[in-house]
Amino acid sequence: MPIEILMPALSPTMEEGTLAKWLVKEGDEVSSGDLLAEIETDKATMEFEAVEDGVIGKILVPEGSEGVAVNSPIAVLLEDGESAGDIGAVASASAPAPEEALKTEAVTDAAATPVPTAPAAPLSAGGSRVFASPLARRIAANKGLDLSGIQGSGPRGRIVKVDVEGATAAPASKPTATVAAPSSAPAPAAKLPAGPDAETVLKMYADRDFEEVALNGMRKTIAARLTEAKQSIPHFYLRRDIKLDALLAFRSQLNKQLEKRGAKLSVNDFIIKACALALQEVPDANAVWANDRILKLSPSDVAVAVAIEGGLFTPVLKDAEMKSLSALSAEMKDLATRARDRKLAPHEYQGGSFAISNLGMFGIDNFDAVINPPHGAILAVGAGTKKPVVNAEGDLEVATVMSVTLSVDHRVIDGALGAQLLNAIVDNLENPMAMLA
Template sequence: MPTEILMPALSPTMEEGTLAKWLVKEGDTVQSGDLIAEIETDKATMEFEAVDEGTVGKILIAEGSEGVKVNTPIAVLLEEGESAGDIATSAATPEAAPAADAGTEAASSGGSDTPAAAATPAPAAPTAADGARIFASPLARRIAADKGLDLSSLSGSGPRGRIVKADVENASAAPKAEAKPAAPASAPAAAAPAGPSADMVAKMYETRSFEEVKLDGMRKTIAARLTEAKQTVPHFYLRRDIQLDALLKFRAQLNKQLEGRGVKLSVNDFIIKAVALALQAVPDANAVWAGDRVLKMKASDVAVAVAIEGGLFTPVLQDSELKSLSALSAEMKDLAARARDRKLAPHEYQGGSFAISNLGMFGIDNFDAIVNPPHAGILAVGAGSKKPVVGADGELKVATVMSVTMSVDHRVIDGALGAQLLQAIVENLENPMVMLA
């Protein structure tokens, strides 16, 4: 029976992507694990592997197609003995195919044992006795129904435990468990207020000259996530000035000693280390929001915003509290370089509990950053500049001062706790030798 190859979800947040390039053509034979396409997500271009073997019977989505939704059929795979004539008309037009199951099944992707055509539709997604959903491909559900199999008694061998054709073909029939009735659907939430439509905005400027810039996947994702963050995260802001003279002197000494190793530490490297150690000193602030609970993290996984053409990445430096300044510096340089080339893997820019955004190199004195969920906070770093300050002895002097603003998710961190975290960051930066203790 022909099998659909579905648009994969290559990251937890991916909803659609661009089918950048086919690495196979119709008539090619593929094995499980063979590279068959390049998929461009909002963050990177990644290779997509076949999860089953067969012959490429028909390519449904042309390379270069943008905005292909996750779980949309993109090609049809034929098993041994099948021909292109076995592909039903409905399979040749993805628009006519029913919507695929979302959620975990979308994230598992591939789904290449899903039939492109069948005489009868696949049974609805089954549930276990406790009401939990059982993830199984449409073909596996159909075979299970024909054999009288209870899917809740099977273990899946597909991606993320999904039950696939081989699992049900090798199983024996067993009595079906009674499914728990689904709870009544709750009333839909009120829609969030939306701004003026694209047509309305264009009409406002119809008498003016302008160039229309098409949004790519990254820009769409940034717009959606930051809008969601400002609408759903209760932000509050804490501001401090930090005197950098001791740090700059210490940095110059270290760089001179490290010159022979080709290491040059930046102020940002010290900020990463200061934040990592502060999260250990104030462990209640080293947490993330998880919907109905807070997850307190053990390690300090610090995300750092990196500007690239058309957007930004926030690569994560894991276990930052355990790494030396030179190790953090080398890792940050590598992550930033690969971020600009869009070569980061999803696990390198997802996660973390706290972020840093530094615009000081652009001459910005101070600014307020937006918390990137599920992080509990983000430190916005401005430029260091010479300013008059009053010393501990009451005398007026000139010092290099850097302004920082910490944006905090109030669901995770309250005001006093946030103040403790920021104080720990300040103390680390104003007494840099402490960070080496």
């Protein structure tokens, strides 16, 4: 029977996306692994692959449609021997479509029978979703298979037809009935006020000239996550000044030696390395908040904020403590370039335990950064400027000083532990040669 192609979840947090472009048209033959469409999430535009062989029988959601819900039908795939007459009418995805497309769908839907849909996506024993194609779910349901025990061979571990065709069902235990919650259950906690609504604000500025800017997916996500961060994370802040003269001299020396290799180290590369090593020196601070527990990471996975048009990315440099300065520099340049082109994959900007936000290149002396959950801390880096300082001998001298602020999640890191982490970062930056030992 015809197979519904569903809007994919291209990241663990994705709930809806924009169907930016179809790479196939109705009547095209496709094989597993062929590219079907470009899907735009809140962070990036990603290619969507076919997981079954067949012919594109009908496209349900036109390209350019925004707000297409995950797991809603976007197209219909015909198997061998099937024709367009087997399709019937398939309900359009919940995403808004152009008026002409909506009129056409309404006429078709009134006269035809809907295509049977696959069973709902199953859950593993741990409660996480098991990803399987619609056809695989139907075959599994007919054979009484538990998909949570089957290893998928499709893209990103998705279970496809070949994985379930040869599998046999194991004896299933009797399901436990679900009991509805009593009507006397406590009401959910009231939400914190979110400020005046749009209509109220529009009335306030009705007599002023303004341009209304619609929120894109990225800006909506930034607004939601940072509001959540400031409302739910108990921030506290630690500040230090760092003398950069030794680092700047060492950087100049290294860059002369790296010139023939076409490499050039930035101060930010040293900051990344210093933070990665500090997380190893203070391992209890290399942690994230996981709602009812704390996860202490072994590697130093450091995220770095990259400004792009309309928002920002925080690509993650994994195992940063093990990489050379030149390797970190090359990787950071690549991630930043692809971030600005919105070509990062979700695994490249999700995760990490610690982040760096550097506004020094904009002349900002110091600022307080907002923690990006579930990270335990973020370092806000200001500009290095020449200032009068008192040296160890008590004499007045001029030094290049950089101000930094460590924003810390008090649920994960206490004050003394945060101070140890910041002191380790400062020590690494003021003694840069030791980072190569």
